[in-house]
Amino acid sequence: MLERLELEAFLTLAEELHFGRTAERLHVSTGRISQTIKKLERQIGAPLFERTSRKVALTAIGRQLHEDLRQAHQQMEAGLERAVNMAGSIHGTLRVGYSAPWNGNLMIKAADAFHSRHPECDVHIREVQLHDPLGPLRTGALDLQISEFPIDEPDIVAGPVVSHEPRALIVPADHPLARRDSVSLEDLASTPLVTIAGAIPQYWLDQHYPHHTPAGRPITHGPAATYWQEVLSLVALGKGVSPTCFRAAQYYSRSDLVFLPISDAPPIVYGLVWPSDRENSRTRAFVQSLSELTG
Template sequence: MLERLELEAFLALAEELHFGRTAERLHVSTGRISQTIKKLERQVGAPLFERTSRRVTLTAIGRQLHEDLRQAHQQLEAGLARAVNAAVGIHGTLRAGYSAPWNGNLMIKAADAFHSRHPDCDVHIQEVQLHDPLGPLRAGALDLQLTEFPIDEPDITTGPVIAHEPRALIVSADHPLARRDSVCLEDLAHSPLVTITGTIPPYWLEEHYPLHTPAGRPITRGPGATYWQELLSLVATGKGISPICARAAHYYSRPDLAFIPFSDAPLIVYGLLWPSDRENARVRAFVKTLSEIAGMPPPRPALPAGGPG
């Protein structure tokens, strides 16, 4: 009869093919994984893995056992998930939003994992426009979303931080800063700042589109944009410059724009949030799944209401 650790250690090692990563994944020591696998091999009566100083591979018997146990484990997990779903009400539809395409990719991965765990619950994902970052949540169109912090609203619960991303500055390709390898926050005082306009908390704007440099120099406000594509066009035509996540260069790159990394700007913090009065089992389960997919620590049992995560 297989013990739970033997089953989980074997399946994890068969996927990772690395004792260290398997130990990290199961939160035990590498020695514990090695001992567990040796015990299982004694029970089977044959090696399940071929080990060298450079690699770990499954033997033929190991491959067959992995296929048999993987299917059985999936059936057990699905059965348990259905029982849990029935008990806590994880069914129906979960509507999740995101504010940036790099977060959208993460959301899709989390939605796939969530649906495999909770097959009675569908996940619908949509982009949230920055000109109205909290509108869909408050209107009931979304159950939760992944967006830039800070968010400090009395009716919104902020959950765990999911990612930290470096900032860059977008300038037109013929702007003097375009020839630089990096910029600093003081450079924001040299050109009008193209910003996002809409129903946006003032403290959020100050975090991402400040009015003054760290040295206190005023930053001139340029035209405002409602959508990202509009902002990019304003910058490309020389109407101003604008800060953005550095990863945006992979999504919005074009010949009339330059993305220059900041040398001194704080990281952009992305986190989860949802309406405080509509927190439920679906939301909590998705928060847990997304945190795992992002490689972040699992959320605390009691999630804080209000304030940055």
């Protein structure tokens, strides 16, 4: 029989593939996580993770165990959620995420407002990685998050819009476009576009990283990054340019990068999303708190 820490440590490590982040999420030491996983592996009689100095990866047995336990864990969580909903109380833990630092600030404000109304419910906040924007929602690591729209998934609710942000183009400081005050969407045809690789819906990529300008001119797609810092580095090294939110300049300003407004681009729309099968009194109350801040 699995102990609770063994279950949570295994599932969290299988998601994070990093002992430090797993320990941080579970509020225990890295050593405790390592000992717990080793104990579980002795109980099973086989390694569950491949560990090297550079990475952590699931073994074949680990992948199968993760799939089996994840489904069972989700069923247990769903049962507890239904019980909470029936009781009508708002307590426990709500896990919320954000995809950009300016939305992280908004999440913190909303969490403070929410917690003042519902002091028995803790709110845990974390950043959603660029390459897997919906994965944490689907695995149960998050209950709700702010993401860039469009989101059109059968298992995800696209909730209220929280903001509209002007678009910008990040270019190297020595790029010919860097001497201008702004650019247009047609300028995207003149230089490669740094894109994103990962578990990202194609319709979302087409919206934010188009293949043609409004006039029909082809846009070349250059290298693809998996993390935001990679995007900045690729642009700085002259491998391409990247669209972003103009507000990003306040958070990622560098001497080797220039953030230019895109004069004719529609704004980036940010909104709340959550799993359709896990909506509950906590998520509804948090949506209300956040909507009042942005309303």
